[in-house]
Amino acid sequence: MKLQHKIPLFVVAVMIFAGLLGAVALLSTQRSTSTKMFEDTTATLTDTILNGLEQDMLRGDRGHVQKILDDLKQHESIRSVDIISTDGRIWASSDHGTIGTEVDPGITSFISVGTGREVLGHSSDENMTDVAAITTKDQCLSCHGQIAPSPNQAGNLGGLRVDISTVTLQESLAKSRELLLIIGGLTFFLVAGTIVLLLRLTVLWPLKKLTMASDRIASGDYDARVPVKKRDDELGTVSAAFNEMADTIDERTKRLQSANRELEQANRLKSEFLANMSHELRTPLNIIIGFAEVLRDTPSDQLDDADRVRFGDNIASSGHHLLSLINDVLDLAKVEAGQMQTNPAEFHIETVLDDVVSTMKTLAQKKNIELAVAASQDLDNIFADIAKFKQIMYNLISNAIKFTPDKGTVSIEASVVNNMARFSVKDTGVGIAAADQERIFAEFQQADGSPARQYEGTGLGLALTKKFVELQGGEIWVESEVGTGSTFHFTLPLGRSNSEKSPLR
Numbered sequence: 001m002k003l004q005h006k007i008p009l010f011v012v013a014v015m016i017f018a019g020l021l022g023a024v025a026l027l028s029t030q031r032s033t034s035t036k037m038f039e040d041t042t043a044t045l046t047d048t049i050l051n052g053l054e055q056d057m058l059r060g061d062r063g064h065v066q067k068i069l070d071d072l073k074q075h076e077s078i079r080s081v082d083i084i085s086t087d088g089r090i091w092a093s094s095d096h097g098t099i100g101t102e103v104d105p106g107i108t109s110f111i112s113v114g115t116g117r118e119v120l121g122h123s124s125d126e127n128m129t130d131v132a133a134i135t136t137k138d139q140c141l142s143c144h145g146q147i148a149p150s151p152n153q154a155g156n157l158g159g160l161r162v163d164i165s166t167v168t169l170q171e172s173l174a175k176s177r178e179l180l181l182i183i184g185g186l187t188f189f190l191v192a193g194t195i196v197l198l199l200r201l202t203v204l205w206p207l208k209k210l211t212m213a214s215d216r217i218a219s220g221d222y223d224a225r226v227p228v229k230k231r232d233d234e235l236g237t238v239s240a241a242f243n244e245m246a247d248t249i250d251e252r253t254k255r256l257q258s259a260n261r262e263l264e265q266a267n268r269l270k271s272e273f274l275a276n277m278s279h280e281l282r283t284p285l286n287i288i289i290g291f292a293e294v295l296r297d298t299p300s301d302q303l304d305d306a307d308r309v310r311f312g313d314n315i316a317s318s319g320h321h322l323l324s325l326i327n328d329v330l331d332l333a334k335v336e337a338g339q340m341q342t343n344p345a346e347f348h349i350e351t352v353l354d355d356v357v358s359t360m361k362t363l364a365q366k367k368n369i370e371l372a373v374a375a376s377q378d379l380d381n382i383f384a385d386i387a388k389f390k391q392i393m394y395n396l397i398s399n400a401i402k403f404t405p406d407k408g409t410v411s412i413e414a415s416v417v418n419n420m421a422r423f424s425v426k427d428t429g430v431g432i433a434a435a436d437q438e439r440i441f442a443e444f445q446q447a448d449g450s451p452a453r454q455y456e457g458t459g460l461g462l463a464l465t466k467k468f469v470e471l472q473g474g475e476i477w478v479e480s481e482v483g484t485g486s487t488f489h490f491t492l493p494l495g496r497s498n499s500e501k502s503p504l505r
Helices: 003-050 053-059 062-072 107-112 138-144 166-217 235-295 305-336 351-364 386-402 462-473 496-501
Strands: 080-085 090-093 115-119 129-134 156-165 344-346 370-375 381-384 409-417 420-427 478-483 486-494
Touching: 003 090, 003 115, 003 129, 003 156, 053 062, 053 156, 080 107, 107 129, 107 156, 115 235, 115 496, 129 138, 138 381, 166 235, 235 305, 344 351, 344 478, 351 409, 381 386, 381 486, 386 409, 386 420, 386 462, 386 486, 462 478
Parallel strands: 370 409
Antiparallel strands: 080 090, 080 156, 115 129, 129 156, 344 381, 409 420, 420 486, 478 486
């Protein structure tokens, strides 16, 4: 059974138990009060009857007394009234047939030794009996003492016994019980209903909201929250804690989803890289194998020296290309593992740039691409790893040539900006979309990584270039527009001589 059902049942049970206890207490109090009122009324009636009996008995005027008793018999509550003499016999009575008979010895004893009155019986009986002693006064005896018998030793002339019906009392008690039950029932339902309603509003409904929110979270809706009206009560504290827990779950779920997306992306990139790498490795290998088989299978008299040199050059070029691909993978693995070391030294930048351009000129000439170099006079030396600097330039220039159509232009610029050496490789190629300008520096990523891509590559060149630049304290970025070309910029620390004489720009 749910708590929202248990609590109302518990409240009703407690209310019923408390109501029963209260009803018993109220009925007991009401019975005592009604009985006391009945006894007081009976005492008043007895006192009224007693008034004047003393003188009538001293005068021996039984007729007058009997007339009074006969008149009292007409009262609906009085069942009988007896005047008892000191010898224990009925001297006068509303029931004429009992005159002269003896009464209960207990009443005779009461008259003999007692004064005042005594109520006999219980309110639940059909009638109650009020017994009172008829006393005399000295002044009454001085006037009438010679006519009537003398009082007994207790000073009593006799006794008065009044039997009064309790029907009226019983009816009153019954009506009181009915009224109490009606009022108690209405009060019970009102109070119980009010308590249950308050519990539902203040306890059960907030708990239900907590349950609904937890169910939503369990079903995958991590935006579910519980409204918090008050933070200074227990439910407010629980609700606030629940919301904090939900925020934590939501945040962790988002991180997990992001990690899953990254894993899926990494898995996709790995698959693309393996496919691209397989293709990139297969191409130079096929060239090496092909030319090697030609050299092996072609008779020596059918090959002249020029053919052998050309075939050998193709084999060597493909071998170097293959070695370059493998070195890229190994270098990236070293960088990721933190094992790549740099050997910075100060070198003349113009000399190194000339070497780089001379090496790349053959590749540019195949597409009739013009290579241009412009170095600032302020830039003499830089302080960097010369091997990695050349690798950076080779990667950027070869990319510029690859993505530039025939008869295009690739220009290299070197200058001093903000006390750093800045290098720029600009091409008139296809350009890079804004959405791809960040991710091209990530491992295994290319602007077009689909199998039907136009340009070959493993997606490692720019990633490795970025690692080499950052390892030496520089940064790299790209400025590009699709259809107009791209410009890759990177910075490196200046040589000591340049840093001393070059102003901050």
